[in-house]
Amino acid sequence: MPVMTFIEAIRSALHDAMAADDRIMVLGEDVAVKGGVFLATEGLLARFGEHRVIDMPIAECGIVGAAIGASLHGLLPVAEIQFADYIYPAIDQILNEAARFRYRSNGDWSCPIVVRAPCGAGIHGALYHSQSVERLFISTPGIKVVMPSTPFDAKGLLIAAIHDPDPVIFFEHKQLYRLVRGDVPEGIYREPIGKAAVRRSGSDMSVFSYGLMVHHSLTAAEELAAEGIDVEVIDLRTLAPLDREAILSSVKKTGRALIVHEDVLTGGIGGEIAALIAEHAFEYLDAPVRRLASPDLFATPFADPLEEHFMLNPQKIAAAMRDLARY
Amino acid sequence: MPVMTFIEAIRSALHDAMAADDRIMVLGEDVAVKGGVFLATEGLLARFGEHRVIDMPIAECGIVGAAIGASLHGLLPVAEIQFADYIYPAIDQILNEAARFRYRSNGDWSCPIVVRAPCGAGIHGALYHSQSVERLFISTPGIKVVMPSTPFDAKGLLIAAIHDPDPVIFFEHKQLYRLVRGDVPEGIYREPIGKAAVRRSGSDMSVFSYGLMVHHSLTAAEELAAEGIDVEVIDLRTLAPLDREAILSSVKKTGRALIVHEDVLTGGIGGEIAALIAEHAFEYLDAPVRRLASPDLFATPFADPLEEHFMLNPQKIAAAMRDLARY
Amino acid sequence: MEPNDTPPHIRLGLSRQRLIAGLRIMIASRETDDRLWLLNRQGLAHFVVTAAGHEATQLGCAWAIRVGHDYVIPYYRDMTLVMALGQSVLDILLHAMARRDDPSSGGRQMFGHYSSRRLRIVSGSSSVGSHLVHAAGLGLAFRARGEQGIAVMGLFGEGATAEGAWHEGLTIAGIHQLPVVFVCENNQYSISVPLHREVPVPDVAMKAAGYGMQGVVVDGNDVFAVYEAAHQAMERARNGGGPTLLECKTYRLRPHSSADDDRKYRSREEVESWRARDPIKRFEHYLVEHGIITPEEIEALRREVRAEVDAATDAAIAAPWPSVESIADHLYG
């Protein structure tokens, strides 16, 4: 099996999926001639032509709205928002339109679009090129939110998202693009949307995370293992709908839960997960449910020391794990 | 003290505040000549003129953005979004602009705007005239979110919001407009933003709610009182920043917490509150933290029986209270 | 162009049958509108948004559509249009009364949110202006599939043209010269806000210049003028000639909706002056004058339509509600 970086896996998913199904089209800012600012869509224009790989004007509402329109005619559009920080102008189209087409037409119409958006900090992106915004998308029924952490999942989940009958928002942490490598099958395969994955099995506490933070949590878990604390690390992979089953069964086993995400603490998805646990696994809990998140800022400031201070890392996560284990 | 309906209190706040401070201006769709579709701004045009009371084109991003611009010159604009369902096109201006002006300029600029938005179901508004959307605004630092439940608070909090140095999103439940009446002082007074209010003191469980649901919770609490269960009802009033102190001290007293809101369950503000409690009052809890919310739909369908099924009411709340008391 | 003295219906090749069917739609629309206001006062329809006054604009547009082939993205005021495309009076009343068999939404959407996949009427939200981006996307889809000869018609009020989403839809359609006809039903008010406070130019069609498309203004109360312009624009779109912005100047004869009181912002004289230009009367007059129908036949038609509206009213009132068990159906596929 070839070894790929995360971004190569995304590109591979798009190439393979588009080759296999000519209903798939890609549209976004700089996606065609340039191949995307992160080169996620490189090579697609040459291979699939300008009618299926479309450089769009700077109009996020238009990009997502056009994807919706194309999907109504049976296409499977993959829209790119250049940075998650610029998804706000498309929120009306995502939450008020795409999410509701099927419901509001009583099943007559549907919107099988994918919206890809690179997100996350740690690459000197400052206030407007490093936001985590997934919290804004997990609370509106009708859409699904996916955020892979490995190249294997990136490809398998992206292909699944493209063929999913519902709109899927697909967040890709920019720092993962070139950071992680892994085995990625050639050709088409799908990972299930809505299913979490156990990345490390453990008995002393459950850590729920996704995206870049899964890797930091695993590093921290190894550190804790050396101290005799056995941490289970769950990669949520899909943020909406959450895999409640996986969350609850893990915490029922370990009795302790730590949620780790880069998105803000207050109002972040950690609250929802903690609430689920507090309500449905109350009697199994040996300690309070803990959340570890970036400081309650909307994104990292630019200055290096501030960015470093802002970012979660294995050390901070290990400290939170230790703290919870000690409770 | 005059008795006013909720909508009269809002109108009174705008009249009195504008008369007292000529930096205040009102802008929105149909707010001037018509006086607002709910008549919240009635009489303002005649009294303060078309330069301070402005009928805007249908452009929510433009309305909030213009309010921001005006605030930069020292004005105190109050923008109206005709229905909360149409706030989405303004989200970029609210979350990505207004919330961040002060922070991104290191304190040099600021944005003291208010965005008023009627919200909530129960008036046959269906999918696009009855949404609760507060969940989308509580997670971005830099803005405040207020949602009063009484005429007294509506006026006092709106005046406070207008003079608050930060952007405030001010949600008004449409069903309250003509449903509740109460004493409302004439002239200027302010209720504190960021402070919850105990509407009914009790010892057996804490109910956290806001807006219309406070009234239903109080009705339910009376029902429970007759059954010998003493329920404390807390009106959150401000949803961001949350009054953590009030939440935690109440639940530490009662050992049981039920959160009631009309907004969706999954990803709603109830999750954040439950998480706070689960983390910081864990040892005081005698039962799981419970959330009661509308079904996970984005809004109520139009058909009467579906709307009725959708809405929370005192009976459903009482049932949830009983259930929690029995745990 | 043929000489001016050829009557427009002849010049435009509209058969007697089509004209009379059209008149029937107009009348049915107005009668249904009347009925809805009545049902509203009776508490049987919670919300009415009127089509009264817009009938000629909408019928003229409908005539230019190849039903089930072209896509139509209407807005809440397009009752006449969807009736002309195939929704029956009963369909409309089931929709207004939110019954299970409402073909547009199964009782989920407020009145005025027409939809039918079969008729290629695209489901919309209530958010004005948000649907034109879908029109552009359909155009891109045809191109991606190599399908020619299909056009999209997207309709909206002039107030909607201030929305950012509207601009983005036209921008994309203009850049890619997509087969979309953007129809503005300019009734000179967005609820209470008059034209000069909602649109920065006297003619909405002037906006076309910024989108690389043709702008056309027609008298929206003249069904022939509307049809001619809409037909040309749709044909141009189908033939690869790109998008058009078609402005139909008209007036709504009633308040914005059952929640509105228009006396606050429109003088009665203004309303009356437009009543005198009622597009249905005008069409009837034309048809009688050109010997296509007699006044008596019109009366008969009206009686027939009224009977249909009565029957549909009874049927809709008796029709079942959607079941509460279905409330979460179709959230996900």
Place this chain on the structure above:
Amino acid sequence: MEPNDTPPHIRLGLSRQRLIAGLRIMIASRETDDRLWLLNRQGLAHFVVTAAGHEATQLGCAWAIRVGHDYVIPYYRDMTLVMALGQSVLDILLHAMARRDDPSSGGRQMFGHYSSRRLRIVSGSSSVGSHLVHAAGLGLAFRARGEQGIAVMGLFGEGATAEGAWHEGLTIAGIHQLPVVFVCENNQYSISVPLHREVPVPDVAMKAAGYGMQGVVVDGNDVFAVYEAAHQAMERARNGGGPTLLECKTYRLRPHSSADDDRKYRSREEVESWRARDPIKRFEHYLVEHGIITPEEIEALRREVRAEVDAATDAAIAAPWPSVESIADHLYG
């Protein structure tokens, strides 16, 4: 208008002192730009977005602004502009290196996000097009306060004109005839996307027709043409004559930013052909030709600027970072 043979600087009343100060700004901007790319390669400035090629457009616009009186809402490419308004080379480098004393954001924003309340330069986000609504709001504020004689200048690339927010800003300004000059720095690409895929019309100024404002096109590499048009537009705005959309046609001489590789989308011939039209060379040539400065004096000026850039570089590198304790300051007032 005066006869064509009057040299523009005389016709426009630009003093020798002002011209030379302007040239110094242009040179300082380009030298700072050069230095930033170097610092970027050295890992000392994480991000550069270039102003190279836009200097004449920005200087011409700056000349038309009454500093500290008019409001300016720039975008990330406006380094020359803010330098002409009063930000020093050191200010720029402190900003680029995210130091505590960065006057624009205290090290919080990425390079290119200029701000100064004192200079009435409004803080912006990176979201293109989102700032023009603020310009309209300022105009409404002046009116509400009864203040006359202040204008707002909002600047943006042509790519930004596709955004809905841009449309809404111009719509509001047009409806209320607000004192705003909208300046488009049309460099023919939005990152890699060429004009015909980002804008549906050949001239951005053609969009003005839809907003009830004047559209003006100028050669953005001709500082006099830009100044004349910007000055007229600002004066018209200050005098209650309403908004203008001013398009300055230019070209960026470097990749979009330090994260971009422009070889993928622009031929070297195209870039070279524009290098030959470098606005700084052109301005120097004009000044020499008109006896305002000698080539030797220009060389001296350049040396002086280089020394200033060297000193500022050292000072910025040595300058303190913001403290981590300050990370949450100014979230709330």
